[in-house]
Amino acid sequence: MPELPEVETVVRALRPVLEGRRLARVVARRPDLRWPLPQGLGQRLTGATVLGVARRAKYGLIATDRGETLLFHLGMSGRLRLDAPGDGAHDHVLFETGEGRRIVFTDPRRFGMLDLWPSDRLGEHRLLAALGAEPLGADLRPLLARAFAGRVAPVKALLLDQRILAGVGNIYACEALWRARVRPDRLAGALKPAEIARLAAAIPAVLDAAIAAGGSSLRDHVQPDGTLGMFQHSWAVYGRQGEACPKGHPVERLIQSGRSSFLCPRCQR
DNA sequence: ATGCACTCCTGAACGC
DNA sequence: TGCGTTCAGGAGTGCA
Numbered sequence: 001m002p003e004l005p006e007v008e009t010v011v012r013a014l015r016p017v018l019e020g021r022r023l024a025r026v027v028a029r030r031p032d033l034r035w036p037l038p039q040g041l042g043q044r045l046t047g048a049t050v051l052g053v054a055r056r057a058k059y060g061l062i063a064t065d066r067g068e069t070l071l072f073h074l075g076m077s078g079r080l081r082l083d084a085p086g087d088g089a090h091d092h093v094l095f096e097t098g099e100g101r102r103i104v105f106t107d108p109r110r111f112g113m114l115d116l117w118p119s120d121r122l123g124e125h126r127l128l129a130a131l132g133a134e135p136l137g138a139d140l141r142p143l144l145a146r147a148f149a150g151r152v153a154p155v156k157a158l159l160l161d162q163r164i165l166a167g168v169g170n171i172y173a174c175e176a177l178w179r180a181r182v183r184p185d186r187l188a189g190a191l192k193p194a195e196i197a198r199l200a201a202a203i204p205a206v207l208d209a210a211i212a213a214g215g216s217s218l219r220d221h222v223q224p225d226g227t228l229g230m231f232q233h234s235w236a237v238y239g240r241q242g243e244a245c246p247k248g249h250p251v252e253r254l255i256q257s258g259r260s261s262f263l264c265p266r267c268q269r
Numbered sequence: 270a271t272g273c274a275c276t277c278c279t280g281a282a283c284g285c
Numbered sequence: 286t287g288c289g290t291t292c293a294g295g296a297g298t299g300c301a
Contacts, residue, residue: 006294034296073295074295075295077293090279108280109279110278110279111277111295111296127296153272160295160296162296169295171294216294238294259293
């Protein structure tokens with residue numbers, strides 16, 4: 001599910017529940033997700049007070065007063081649900097606050113991860129160290145121009161490369177390319193400055209719109225309070241093969257390195 | 270360095 | 286109804 005807008009939606013929902021609150025009970029119901037859970041997870045977090053909840057790329061970051069930060073990644077099917085029972089087959093980790101709120105980490109496919117890491121050395125975590133720029137809040141044009149120069153790979157492959165831009169996934173890469181009127185299979189190094197500029201504007205625009213809509217709900221994403229994201233109703237091309245793009249032309253699908261890309265060949269060149 | 274295929278796991282959707 | 290096949294929003298790893 002979760003790309004940057006979905007993780008941002010989750011982080012914003014967790015903030016009022018967790019910030020400044022004490023974790024009264026943390027229970028791991030299995031030893032691993034994608035990787036083994038950190039040693040003594042429950043013990044290390046129980047009794048800690050949450051200082052802040054933030055996001056880096058597609059990672060959620062929960063800082064505690066014990067000098068450690070809990071990182072989480074939702075993988076493809078991960079969800080964090082508020083006040084769910086937490087006894088389902090795929091409910092893997094439970095967090096309970098002193099106020100009696102319960103946060104349940106659910107992940108059927110178990111591609112997600114959780115880790116604890118010293119807060120003052122967070123940037124050294126192996127999964128965070130190589131991440132590229134956040135796509136919101138900065139001017140992406142010079143960054144993309146530098147990253148695309150001389151590259152033979154399709155532009156969509158580079159948009160998905162988290163070392164360049166951190167947080168864009170398959171859905172929003174397709175959507176941003178449509179807004180920028182650039183085909184996903186164009187070679188990155190061959191993009192003209194005007195096309196790079198359009199892409200640099202389209203990426204934050206589509207991410208901001210998705211955040212405002214509460215993310216996209218496909219199979220798995222819901223906001224922690226259970227309400228559905230609505231941005232899937234605003235998709236121009238993603239998942240809409242054979243339907244009309246917003247300009248009325250048929251959307252096509254192509255496979256790039258084993259993953260679906262959706263595009264409008266009339267709008268995108 | 271660069272590009273790409275494969276892999277982890279489960280569930281939903283589709284075809285017969 | 287039931288079974289098999291295909292596909293899915295991520296991303297690390299290892300290969301050419």
